[in-house]
Amino acid sequence: MKNSLLIFFLLFIIQNYPPLYGQVTGVRRPDLRVFHKEDYGAENKNWDIHQSDKGLLLVANTLGLLSFDGEEWQLFKTELPIRCVYAQNDTIYVGGDNTLGYFLEEDLKSGFHSLAKIKSDIWKIFPFNDRIVFQSFDRFYFLDQGSHIGYERINVGNTTYAYEQQNRIYYQITYGRLYYTNLGGELREVALKQPSEIAAHQMMFIQELNEEELLLGSLNQGMFLLKEGKMLPLPSRVNELLKKYRINHILPLPENRYAFGTMDGGLIIGDLKGNIDYHLNTQSGLPNNRIHSLYRKDHLLWIGTDNGLAMLDLSAPLSFIADPYLQLGSVYDIAAWDNTFLLATNQGLFQTEKHPQQFPNVVRLNKINGSEGQNWNIEIIEGKVFLGHNGGTFIFNQGQLEKISHVAGGYKLLKSRKHPHLYYQTAYFGLAVYEQNENGIRYLSTLREIATQTRDLIELPDGKLMVTTIDDNGYLLEMTGDGKSIQSLEVFPFFEGEKQIRAFSLKDRAIVTSSGKTMCYSDGEWTEAPKGLRGIQYLSEPLGDYYLVKKDNKLVLYHEAENKMIPLPQKIAALAKKMIYRYEHIGILSEHEFAVSLAEGIAIFDLTAFHQQATSTDRPKILEVAFYQDQNGNHLPEFDPMAIPYRYNSVNFKLSDFNFKHPSTYHYFLRGYHDHWQPPTTGNHISFQNLPHGHYTLHLKSDTAQQEVTYSFVIKPPLLLSAWALAGYCLLLLALIYGFFMGLKIHHKKQKLSLLKKERERLNKIRLINHEKLLEMEANQLKNEIEYKTEELSKLLLQNNKKKEIIDQIKEEIVQIRHQKRYVQPQDISKLNRIIDRNFDEKKDWAIFESAFTETHAYFFKKLKKTHPELSEEDLRLCAYLKVNLTSKEIAPIFNITPRSVELKRYRLKKKMGLEKDVHLKQYIQGF
Template sequence: MIHPNKRFFLTSIFTLIGVVSIYAQSIGYPFYKYYSSQDYHGGIQNWKITQSTDGLLYVANNFGLLEFDGTNWNKYELESGTKCRDVYVDTDGKIYIASQGDFGYYIPNGKGKLRFVSLADSIPGEKRDFDETWRIFKQNDQLLFCTFDDIFIFNLNGQLKQIIDPDSDPDNFFFVNHELYFNQNGKGLSVMSNGNIKSTAYGHYFKNMTISGIIAINNNQLLISTLKNGMFLKSGNQITVWQPKNQDKFKNANINQMKRLKSGKIAIGTQNEGLFILNKNGEIELQLSKGKGIENRTVLSIYEDIQGNLWLGHNNGISSIALNSPFKHLNEQTGLPGTGYDALLFNDTLYLGTNNGLYYKNIKAQNTSFKKIENTSGQVYKVQQINNEILMGHHAGTFRIRNGKANKIANIQGTWTLLDLEKYPDYVLQGNYKGLSLFKKSNDGLKFIRKLDGFEESSRVMEEDQDGNIWMTHGYKGVFKIKLTNDLQSVEANYYGEEKGLPAKILNNVWDLNDNLIFSTVAGLYKYDKNKDRFIKSSFLSNYFSDDVQFISFTEDAIGNIYFVSTTETGVLEKTTNGNYIKHTAVFNELENLLNDDLQNIITLEANKVLYAAKEGFIQFDNTAQKIKDVDFNTIFTKIEISNSNDSIISYGRYIENGKVSFNYQNQDTEIPFKDNSIRLAYSAPYMSGKFKNQYQYWLENSEEEYSNWTERTDKEYTNLPEGDYIFHVRAKNIYGQVSKLASFHFTILPPWYRTNIAYGFYFFIALILAVVTYYVIELRYKKKTEILTEEKEKEITRIDSELKTSEEKFEKLKNEKLKSEIKLKNKELATSTMHLINKNSFINSVKANLNNITKRSKNQEVKHEINKVIQNIDKNIAADQDWEHFSIHFDQVHGDFIKRWKEDYPDLSPQEMKLSAYLRMNLSTKEIANLLNISVRGVEIARYRLRKKLELERSDNLQEFILKY
C-alpha cells in the first residue's frame, strides 16, 4: 500500500506528465474491419466512397455501384458493364454516378429497387462520345460531370445547361471553396468560375505534375498534394514545400488522395505506403500500411462517415478504421506477438510482457516496432520498476532488465510478483509458485536473500496494509494474512475463509484503491475489520455497482480514475473535482471477447491512459478521448417479401415521397391477398461503429403482445397470418447501448374471397331469398298439411267403420288359419312318425330275412318251427303297402300333393321310383334311401339313373333340384 505522502507526490508528478503528454507517437493501431472483394462481391478497385443521410454507404467500384447497409453489400451493375469512377448522393436521395462513357443517377422504381437513369444520353452530337467521367460535384443548384474532354453542367431536373470545353485536356478535378479546380497537361492548375476557365497565378508551377488532392486550410491557404512530387502549400500566389522533412517520404509513397477530417487532421492515401494521418502542422501521427493496421498498402479513396470512422477504398478491398475510438491495439502488427499479461512505462520506454517474452519500444521514436529482450522467451507475469530498476517476474524466475538484456537474479521458478515493502524499506518480497522469497536492495541492484519458511502457497496477488501485514489472495483457497518474523527468516500466516466473513474461498482478490485495501469476491466488495478480525461488506463504490457484482480486475491511475472489469461490464469511474465518480461503460463494449481471460490485468501507464491485457497483445485506452455521444441513427427495411410466392418482392425498402427518396414506411399501407399471408421482413441499421455489432428488437402489433428480446438477427418471417391490420415495428441497438429510431411497416392481410364484404353482401342476398322462399314453402306446406289432415281424418273414420265391419271376418279367418296351421303341424308330425315306422319295417324285414336264412341252414326242426312262428308273427304285423299309402297321404299334405301331382305328370313311374322321388323330395341321403328301399347304395344310384331317363332330364340338370323345385 502506498503511503499518502508518497501517493501525493506521485500524483503531482503524473498529473504534470499527463498535461504535457508523453505520447509523441501512437504506440498502437486503431481497430479496423477489412472487406475483401469476396465479401462485397465486386471488383478489386474502389475509386470513391460516400454516404447518404440515412447512413448507407456507397462505393464506386470496378464492377459498378456498391451499397452497404451495415449488414449486407448490394451491387448495382451498369448495363454497359463499365467501371464506376465516382459517386455522389444528393440530399433528395438520388445517387449520381460517373462511369466510363456514361453518367447519371440511380432512383428507386415502384418496388424500391434502384434503377439507373442516364443523363449522358441527353448530350447531343459528337459530345456524347466521351471516354470516361472522372468526377461529380454539386455547385449550388447545378451538377458538374467532369470528363477528360469536357465538363457537362446539368440542373437538378436533369436538363443539360452548358458544356465547358477546356482548351487542354484535364487530368484531375477538385472542388474547393465552391470552385472547380483542375490540372491541365502542360498548362498547370486552372479554375472554373461562372462557367469560365482561367489559369491561376501559380498554376504553371504544377504544369509537369499530376495533382492528386487540394484542400483548404487556415488563412485561405491551399494544401496541394501530387502523385509523385510531394506536398505543397499555396499562400497567396506563393508555392512552398510543406514539411520538407517528409517530402521524400511522400514522393516515394505516391499520393492518390488527400482529405481533411472533422478533427482538423489530414488523411493521405498513397499508392505504396498505405495511409498517413497528419496533424494540422503536417507532422505524421499515424501510418497504416499492409500488415500494420490495414490489409493493403494502396489507398485509392478516403471517406469519413457520420460516426467518424475512416473508410479506405483499396486497390483490393475496403477497410473501415475506428479512427475516433479511444482504443488502440498493440498486437503482432506492431511487432508484439502473443497474449498480453503485464506492462510498464519507464523513462519513455514501454515494456510489454506476453506469453512469448518481454518486448520494449521507445515511444518517442518514429517507425519503430517492439523489440524482444534477450533471454525472456516464455511466460512473463510481471514487469515492475523498483529502486530505479526494471524487474521481470517470469515462469523461469526473477530477472533484471538492463541494456536490452535479461539476467536472472534468483533461481526460483515461477515469479508471480514483487512487493516493495514499506515496513521494511530495504527489502522486497517476492511471490512465486510455492511460497515467498526475500530480496534486499543494494547499489548494484536487487539481491536474493532467502526463501522464507512457514508458507508454501502460490502467491500471485499481494498488497501491504498500513500495519505492515501482507495480504495474499489465492484464487481457489481464500485469503491469507502474512506477517514477517522479526529475524526475516520466516513468516506467520493466518487463513481467512468463509468462517471469517468471506462469501466463498474462491475468486478473491485484493486491490489498493483510494488508499485502502479492498477485497473483491464472488459477491461484491469486502474490507477487513481489524477489531472483529473478520471481513465485512464494503460500502466503497456501492453507489455505482450492485452489492453482489463480481470484479475481475481493478487499477487506479494517478489522478484517481478507477478502471475495472467485472463479469458483467467493463468501464472507468472517472473522478470528479468533488471526489465523486462518473461511470462510463458504453464505449468499453468494444472490448467484448478481446481481453485476456487467463490472468486478466489492467496496467496504468499515466493519468487517463491504461493498457488492457488482451488475447492478442494489449489494448490501450485513452480516457481523454471524446466520449460516446448520443446519436440519431435509423433502422431501415432492406427487403419486404411474400415468403410463399414466386413473385414475392413487396419492396426493397425505398420509395419516393414528395420528390425525395425515403425509407420511412410510417405512413404507407400495403394490402396483401390472403393467399400470400406469409411475409418476411429484412432490416438493418446503418450504424457502422463498434465492430458493427448491432442488435434488433421487433414487435408485430395486433399479433404479438410486446417487443422481442434483443437479437443480432436481421430478418423476421411470419407465416399463415389471419386477415387483419398489422404494424411491424423494429429498432436497433448499437454496441454502446444506444437505440435507433423506430422503423414501422403497416400492412393489411386481406380476407379470403369468401370472407370479403362483397361475399358477405352476396351471402345476405342469398339468405334473404332463402328466407322468402322458405316462408312461402312453409306456408304452402301448412295449407297442404291442413288439407291432408282433414282428408286423413275422413279416411280414418271410414277406415274405422270398415275395420269394425271386417273385424269379425278377420277373426274367423285368423281362427281358420290357426286351425289349418295346427292340422298342418300334426300332419308333419304324422309324416315323421310314418317315416319312423317305415324305417322300423325296413329293419324288421331285414330281421325276417336273416331268420329265413337261419331256417334254411338249420337242421333242427324244432328250431325251424319256432323261427317260422316268429316269421309268421312278423308277417302278420307288417303291412308295408298300407304303411306306404298312409305315408303318401301325410306326405302330400306336407308337400302340396306332390305324389298325386307326380303320378299325374309321370304315370309310367314304378312304385319303387315313386318312393325314390318322395325320398329325394325329402332331401334324404343316398344311404338313408337305400335303407328305406331295402336296396344297396349302388342300387339307389341305378334307380336314380333310371328315374332321370324316365323324366327325360339333360346331363346338366340336377335330379334332386328338379324334384325340389317341382
C-alpha cells in the same frame, strides 16, 4: 543455383526485416475495418466513394456501383467501368469510361440510366453553383436544375483533376499553368504570379487558402505554398514522406489536418506543420498501399485502395500496438513507466523509446538484456520496477536488470500495508517474502504451507492475505505479528470442487470467482457478489470507478459506484477472445487508458474517447418491407400496409442503422404477436410467417441507434371472415336459429308420431308374437296329427298285411286240404276262395291307403312327380311306404315279394332318381 537462391533469400530477410534480438518495430494503429473483394463481391479497384443523404455508402468500382448499408453489400453492374460517384437527394450520379448517367437510390434495381452518350472518360463529379459537374480530361459537362446537359471545353489543353473552391473551379493544364473557370464562359489564368517551375509538376491537389495563397500538392515533389509568385516547399516530416511515396489524393480534415493518400506508401494523417497522427500501410492493416479515393463523413474516413476498401474511425476509443514480424511474442503484462511502456512477454522484457524517431504510430521496442524467456509480471512500487521472470525476480533500473532472488515465476508482488517493510509474492512454489531495509530489498524466505504454484494475491484491510493456486484452491492467511510467517490458514468456504478459482481486488473488498460461483469477502464475511459481477472470469485494476471485466468471453465495462455493467462495442468486447487464456491481464497506461494484453500485441482502450463517442440519435431504418405467401414465396407487388390481403400474411423486414463500424445488434418485438422484447439478433432481416389477421406494430431499435422506430400494418381477415362474410354469417345464424326452432317443432311432432308408431309397432309385435304362438301351436297340433295319421297309416298297412298273411295261410291250407284229399266238398272250397278274393283286393286297399295318405301328406306325390317325373305307379307306392317309415320286411308282403326283392326294388328306385351313393333313400323320401 540452389545455394545462390538461398543466399539471396537470406539477404532479402536481413535487409527487410529487423533483427530477432535487440530492437523490435511495433506499429500503433487505430481500429481499421477492412473489406476485400470477397466481402463486397466486385473488383479490387475502388475509384471513388460518396455517401447519400440517407446514409447509404456508394463506391465507384471497376464492375459498377457498389452500395453498403452497414449490413449488406450490393453490386449494380454497368457495361463499362465507373470512376466517380456523387449522390444528391435521391439521385446517384456516376461517371466513367464513356459513361455519364445516374442511378435512383429508391430503385437501384432499375439499373443505370444514361444522361448522354459521350466519347470521354469522366473522372470526377462535384456540385458547383446549383449544377452537377462531370469532369473529363478535356472538358466539363454540367447538369442544371432543369436536367439540361451543357459542356465547356478546356480549350488550352488537357488537365488531370479539377478542384472546386467557392465560386471557382481550379485546374492545371497538364504540366502547365493554373487556370480557373465559373462555367459561365469565363476562363481565366490564376491571377497569382506563377513561376515557370510550376510546369515541371503535375498537381494532384489545389486548395485556395486566401486571395494571396494557394496550397498545391505535386505528384512527385510533395506540398507547396504558392505565394508572391514563388512555390515554397513545406519543410516537414510529412513532406519528406509525400516525396517518397508520391501524392495521389488529398482530403482536408477538421482542425487543419489532412489525409494524404499516396501512390506507394498508404495513408498519412497529419497537419502541414509536420505533426503526424497516423501512417497506415499494409503493415498496419491497409489492404493496399495505393490510395485511389478518400471520403469522410462524421468521424469515419473511408479509404479506397487498389485492392479493397478500409474504414478508419477517427474517434475510435480502440487502438493497437502490433508487431508485424511477430518477434514481440505473447504479452503477459504492460505498464507505463518514465514516459515509456514496459511489456512483459514470453520473448523478454521490452521498453519503448521515449522519443520516436519517425512518428507516433511507429513504436520502437528495445529488448532488455538478460530478460530473454518467459516474463510474467511487472509491478511498479514507489518508483521501483519489479519483474517476475521464469528465471527469478528482478528489479529494473536504468535499463539494467538486477536479480534480487531466485524465486521463479513471480505472478504477483505487493507491498504490505500492515507491514510496510515487507513484500509478498506468488510464484511457482509457495509464497515468497521480501524485506526492505536501508540496504535495499532482500529475499527472506518462501512460506511452504501452500506447497504448490500460487497465483493471485490480495492484502485485505485487516492485514490478512488472500491467495489462490494454479490447482484451483484458495486460502485466507492470517500472518504472525511480524508478518514473516503464517499463523493460520483457512481454505475458502463455498468453493469446494470448483474449478478456475481466481481472486480480484475491488477497492476494500475481494471478489472470488470460479467456473460456477462468485462471492464477495469483506470485513470477515462472505456474501454473494454484486449482481453485475456474478459469473466474471477476470477483473482489471480500477481506472477511477471503472473496471474492465471479462464475462462470458466478452469484455464489459463495470461502473463500481453504480454496480452497473456497460456494454462495449462488438470489436472491443471481442478482445476477450484474443487474451491469453487463464493468464488474462489488463493494465493501466494513463488516467484514461486501459492496456489489454493479447496473444499478439496490445489493445489500448481510451475511456475518455469512449465516453465522448456520442450515442447515435438516429433511429434504425427499415429499408424494405415485403409481404409474401409462405406457401410459394409470391410477393405482394404494391400494397397499402393498413390493408394487406390475408393470403400475403407473411412479412420480411430488411433493416439497417447505417452503422459501418461493426455489424449491428437489433432489438424488436411485434405488438399484436409478442408481449415483450425478443432476444437480440445480429441479422438484418426479421421475418414472421403465417400471421393471423389483425393489427400489428413492429417496434425496433439497435445497439447503436437507441431511438425506437415503429412500423404498423394490418392483415385483413380472410374472405370467410370479411365484413360481408360476417353479415352473411349473421343472416345464416338467424336462419339457423329459425330453422332450429322449426326443426324443434317438427322434431316434437315427429317424436309424438314416432311414439305412436312405436306403440302401434309394440302392439303389432305383441299380436304377431301371439299369432306366431298360435301358429306354432297349430303347427305342433298339425304335426302331431300328421304323425298320428302317419302312424295310423302304418298300422293300417300292417293290419292289411296281417290280414293278407292270414288269408294267404287260409288259402294255403285250402290248397293243402285239396291235395291231401281230405273230406271236403270241392264246391265249398271254391266258394271260400271266391269269398276271400272278393273281400281282399289289393287295388282297392291301395286306393283306400292312397286316399288316407294324400289327406295327411297333401303335396307329397305332386312334388315327387315334379322332381322325378320318370317314376312309375309302383315306384310311387314304394315311396309312400318309405314315407310312412315302413321297413323292407314290412313292405315285402304288400308287394308279395321277399325283403331282398324289396331291397333290390329300393336300389333301382334310387338309381332311377339319380341319387348319389352317399344319399340315403329313405331320408331323401321323408324330406319331401
